[in-house]
Amino acid sequence: MIGSVLKKVFGSKNERELNKLRPIVEQINALEPQVQALSDDQLKAKTPAFREQIDQGATLDEILPEAFAVVREASVRALSMRHFDVQLIGGIALHQGKIAEMKTGEGKTLAATLPAYLNALAGHGVHVVTVNDYLATRDTEWMGVLYRFLGLTVGTIVHGLDDRQRQDAYHADITYGTNNEFGFDYLRDNMKFSPESMVQREPHYAIVDEVDSILIDEARTPLIISGPVEHSSDELYEEMRPKVIKLRQHQDRFLREIFDEALEKLEREGDGEAALELLLKVQRGDPKNASLLDLIAKQPALKKRLERLEGQLSTQKLLPQIDQALFCVIEENHNIAELTEKGLRLIYGGHVDDYIVPDLDEELEKIEADDRLTTTEKRAQRQKAEAFHREASERFHVTRQLIKAYWLFNKDVQYVVKDGQVVIVDEFTGRMMPGRRWSDGLHQAVEAKEGVKVAEENQTLATVTFQNYFRMYEKLAGMTGTADTEAAEFKKIYDLDVIVMPTNEPMIRVDYPDVIYKTEAEKFRAVVEEIKELHKKGQPALVGTISVDKSEKLSSMLSKAKIKHEVLNAKHHEREAEIVAQAGQRGLVTISTNMAGRGTDIVLGEGVKEVGGLHIIGTERHESRRVDNQLRGRAGRQGDEGSSRFYLSLEDDLLRIFGGERMSSIMERLGMEEGEPIAHGMISKAIENAQRKVEAHNFEIRKQLLEYDDVMNKQREVIYKQRREALSGESLRPTIEEMMQERCQGIAHTFADENVPPEEWDVKGLRDAVYRQFLLRLRIDRNTMDELTGERLAELIFESAMKVYEEKEMDFGADQFRGVERMVVLQVVDNLWKEHLLAMDHLKEGIGLRGYGQQNPLVVYKREGFDMFMDMIERIKEEAIRFLFRIQVVRPEEMAAKEKARQEKISYSHGGDGVKAPVRRKEKKVGRNAPCPCGSGKKYKKCCGK
Numbered sequence: 001m002i003g004s005v006l007k008k009v010f011g012s013k014n015e016r017e018l019n020k021l022r023p024i025v026e027q028i029n030a031l032e033p034q035v036q037a038l039s040d041d042q043l044k045a046k047t048p049a050f051r052e053q054i055d056q057g058a059t060l061d062e063i064l065p066e067a068f069a070v071v072r073e074a075s076v077r078a079l080s081m082r083h084f085d086v087q088l089i090g091g092i093a094l095h096q097g098k099i100a101e102m103k104t105g106e107g108k109t110l111a112a113t114l115p116a117y118l119n120a121l122a123g124h125g126v127h128v129v130t131v132n133d134y135l136a137t138r139d140t141e142w143m144g145v146l147y148r149f150l151g152l153t154v155g156t157i158v159h160g161l162d163d164r165q166r167q168d169a170y171h172a173d174i175t176y177g178t179n180n181e182f183g184f185d186y187l188r189d190n191m192k193f194s195p196e197s198m199v200q201r202e203p204h205y206a207i208v209d210e211v212d213s214i215l216i217d218e219a220r221t222p223l224i225i226s227g228p229v230e231h232s233s234d235e236l237y238e239e240m241r242p243k244v245i246k247l248r249q250h251q252d253r254f255l256r257e258i259f260d261e262a263l264e265k266l267e268r269e270g271d272g273e274a275a276l277e278l279l280l281k282v283q284r285g286d287p288k289n290a291s292l293l294d295l296i297a298k299q300p301a302l303k304k305r306l307e308r309l310e311g312q313l314s315t316q317k318l319l320p321q322i323d324q325a326l327f328c329v330i331e332e333n334h335n336i337a338e339l340t341e342k343g344l345r346l347i348y349g350g351h352v353d354d355y356i357v358p359d360l361d362e363e364l365e366k367i368e369a370d371d372r373l374t375t376t377e378k379r380a381q382r383q384k385a386e387a388f389h390r391e392a393s394e395r396f397h398v399t400r401q402l403i404k405a406y407w408l409f410n411k412d413v414q415y416v417v418k419d420g421q422v423v424i425v426d427e428f429t430g431r432m433m434p435g436r437r438w439s440d441g442l443h444q445a446v447e448a449k450e451g452v453k454v455a456e457e458n459q460t461l462a463t464v465t466f467q468n469y470f471r472m473y474e475k476l477a478g479m480t481g482t483a484d485t486e487a488a489e490f491k492k493i494y495d496l497d498v499i500v501m502p503t504n505e506p507m508i509r510v511d512y513p514d515v516i517y518k519t520e521a522e523k524f525r526a527v528v529e530e531i532k533e534l535h536k537k538g539q540p541a542l543v544g545t546i547s548v549d550k551s552e553k554l555s556s557m558l559s560k561a562k563i564k565h566e567v568l569n570a571k572h573h574e575r576e577a578e579i580v581a582q583a584g585q586r587g588l589v590t591i592s593t594n595m596a597g598r599g600t601d602i603v604l605g606e607g608v609k610e611v612g613g614l615h616i617i618g619t620e621r622h623e624s625r626r627v628d629n630q631l632r633g634r635a636g637r638q639g640d641e642g643s644s645r646f647y648l649s650l651e652d653d654l655l656r657i658f659g660g661e662r663m664s665s666i667m668e669r670l671g672m673e674e675g676e677p678i679a680h681g682m683i684s685k686a687i688e689n690a691q692r693k694v695e696a697h698n699f700e701i702r703k704q705l706l707e708y709d710d711v712m713n714k715q716r717e718v719i720y721k722q723r724r725e726a727l728s729g730e731s732l733r734p735t736i737e738e739m740m741q742e743r744c745q746g747i748a749h750t751f752a753d754e755n756v757p758p759e760e761w762d763v764k765g766l767r768d769a770v771y772r773q774f775l776l777r778l779r780i781d782r783n784t785m786d787e788l789t790g791e792r793l794a795e796l797i798f799e800s801a802m803k804v805y806e807e808k809e810m811d812f813g814a815d816q817f818r819g820v821e822r823m824v825v826l827q828v829v830d831n832l833w834k835e836h837l838l839a840m841d842h843l844k845e846g847i848g849l850r851g852y853g854q855q856n857p858l859v860v861y862k863r864e865g866f867d868m869f870m871d872m873i874e875r876i877k878e879e880a881i882r883f884l885f886r887i888q889v890v891r892p893e894e895m896a897a898k899e900k901a902r903q904e905k906i907s908y909s910h911g912g913d914g915v916k917a918p919v920r921r922k923e924k925k926v927g928r929n930a931p932c933p934c935g936s937g938k939k940y941k942k943c944c945g946k
């Protein structure tokens with residue numbers, strides 16, 4: 001009460017905001033006679049003149065009044081529409097980066113031309129965002145006449161354009177397009193391999209039409225680009241798995257025998273050395289051997305003695321003698337799993353030599369020294385040797401990981417298998433850690449062991465929420481008929497103020513109070529009755545439903561009653577626009593879901609004013625008041641006659657689920673008869689309360705999505721920035737050298753512990769690690785080694801690696817090699833980022849499933865997400881270097897073919913809104929073993945089909 005009195009005295013906040021804008025409108029109006037006096041050419045000449053002024057340092061605010069006056073005059077001449085004063089106010093609000101609430105039919109399309117023109121003068125592009133392709137095209141054509149009159153260029157971004165067309169559209173002064181296309185282009189640009197194929201400029205200024213629809217309704221689901229999951233080395237795991245199983249069987253049988261022998265010896269000889277040696281064998285062959293662990297539990301002293309014996313044999317270098325009886329050796333605390341010669345023979349039959357990783361250096365030297373070979377032949381042989389080497393070491397790696405999976409990792413202890421996925425169990429807390437994956441192929445090995453595949457057929461390649469996409473614009477503005485109810489959310493999430501515009505003509509629509517029936521059936525009967533009445537009078541009716549289902553139900557009822565009508569369901573925008581544009585014609589009945597035909601102007605037909613204008617019937621209240629207002633707002637535009645009424649039933653979801661006790665008790669008190677509606681203020685209040693509750697709940701969901709996406713957003717920014725840098729054309733060589741240095745230090749750190757004397761360093765491990773990283777045999781003999789520090793070791797590795805690297809660069813030619821570096825870094829970044837996205841998805845899902853007591857899941861997500869991200873960064877370095885040292889010759893066409901194949905498998909989605917393109921396969925399916933269609937001469941599975 002007091003509030004409304006005060007409002008009358010001082011004016012509401014909104015009034016005050018509007019009052020601030022009014023003087024500017026007067027300025028614009030005052031300039032009108034002046035611009036009217038200009039010839040067409042003089043008017044057009046204003047555009048370059050404004051640009052000149054801006055170059056001289058004038059601000060947009062300073063030239064706003066004259067620029068708006070020019071646009072208005074140009075509109076009169078080009079479109080025969082003169083911007084109303086309220087449209088000028090709206091235009092100023094949009095220029096100021098606010099949300100202008102302007103009712104349906106107030107002419108938002110035209111209002112937006114004012115700030116679009118003004119801001120385009122700055123030369124960085126303006127985006128006008130619409131909800132569908134039809135509106136984007138319509139508005140470009142419609143308003144394009146005006147822009148072009150003033151010498152500006154206009155472009156449209158819709159579905160199905162190629163990069164070239166998109167670039168043109170984005171380089172226009174003003175670009176109309178849909179939110180989905182803008183968002184997908186952003187994501188796609190950040191998956192590109194050359195800067196020339198990027199299409200967008202830096203996001204500058206966007207005006208979002210139907211802003212509530214885009215920034216609120218659609219913001220509940222992110223944009224996702226997905227592609228098929230790639231299993232690069234799956235085949236190798238599959239190939240090696242049965243062999244490792246066989247290995248395990250043989251080893252188990254053998255260990256059982258010697259364990260029994262050891263027991264016998266223990267009984268006969270007491271605690272003799274011979275028995276102990278046998279037990280050590282069991283331990284080295286299977287550290288988790290149940291019988292052994294049992295025995296140790298009974299005789300704890302054994303543990304110490306075994307350790308001592310192992311230490312002794314190790315210093316005497318006698319361990320190999322123990323090991324050679326085994327098929328494979330596992331050192332749990334060093335995380336080592338190694339095949340012995342016996343194991344190799346078991347796995348590979350007689351052809352062990354074929355599989356032993358040969359000493360590459362020796363081979364290469366042999367090739368080099370062979371005088372019978374020409375240079376080209378030498379080169380070919382060298383490559384062959386290297387390729388063989390690569391494959392053999394990859395196979396070894398996979399085998400080792402499989403051995404670990406079979407010997408050291410137990411189901412329901414270190415991991416569980418849940419819904420077809422291997423889920424890690426935290427060893428300290430015993431909690432499941434969905435989403436986390438062991439690295440370096442171990443997780444794949446465990447998956448192979450359990451016979452599970454990564455569940456997703458499709459995986460996310462790139463994703464962004466609308467919130468985070470639109471927040472990238474330097475300036476953001478919006479317009480809609482219904483923003484006020486969501487003002488708090490706009491402020492909080494987007495920092496956008498809502499300002500409500502007065503209507504051009506006074507609004508005279510009559511909004512009748514809701515009527516409520518007991519059952520849905522009664523409700524729909526009543527709706528049909530009312531439509532019959534209207535039909536008789538010739539008054540047009542627009543009936544809103546909340547789903548396609550309900551539309552169809554009503555439609556069949558109307559058909560039975562022999563009432564002609566149209567049904568729309570927001571699928572065919574263009575056709576529906578034509579139908580809905582007719583909805584105000586005499587006697588027409590149009591049924592439509594909420595979204596259908598949005599953005600289309602409904603003009604009243606001949607004689608309709610006399611029968612009361614367009615009547616809106618709502619058949620259910622939506623969860624959000626805003627959507628109800630949207631429906632109502634379709635009548636009574638520009639001072640038209642019109643009316644609206646909502647029909648509800650106690651069976652409606654909103655009342656059933658959210659109405660609560662209160663609603664039922666009100667009903668009971670008021671008493672309800674079959675077929676008798678009630679309309680009561682108390683009920684409207686209760687419904688509004690229910691709606692507020694749902695609105696708040698939905699806001700919470702959107703906020704949460706955003707909070708989670710914010711974690712991703714920071715990571716995305718880092719990765720995209722790095723990617724852009726890689727694409728910028730600067731040489732990556734310094735970065736790569738840095739990565740190499742870090743890797744050398746990392747390796748030295750792992751194998752040459754400062755606190756351990758050099759003679760105890762794991763030289764074999766070191767050599768292997770250097771080999772895996774740089775494809776390089778480290779030539780340091782034991783003696784040199786003993787004098788080394790870890791740091792000096794890192795330097796030595798780096799020097800040798802650099803030498804190889806420089807040779808490689810010479811082989812390729814420096815220029816071409818720069819390109820190779822770029823490609824490799826981009827591919828590695830993309831691959832690991834993609835994997836990371838998948839892992840983050842899992843993490844997010846998984847976190848909901850973990851019981852966290854007092855911990856906030858978001859905090860956990862942030863922390864673990866950060867760890868995973870840092871891991872990924874490390875792995876990017878590791879893998880990029882690894883690839884670079886293995887790369888042979890990459891032909892550009894091969895790359896292009898690969899990229900093309902990848903593109904064709906990609907699909908785009910945003911929630912369930914039907915944007916999702918089916919996975920397309922343009923070419924015929926190629927057999928895995930057939931020659932690759934790219935012409936490389938390799939098998940498809942080894943080339944583009946990888």
Ligand code: ADP
Nearest residue numbers: 081082083084103104105106107108109110601
């Ligand atoms: P909104 O998007 O606000 O619902 P539209 O931009 O679709 O409204 O415009 C509604 C109708 O009003 C259109 O047919 C348009 O031609 C008309 N209109 C808008 N502004 C003016 C104006 N200043 N003078 C005359 N007609 C106008």
Ligand code: MG
Nearest residue numbers: 108109599600
């Ligand atoms: Mg519109």
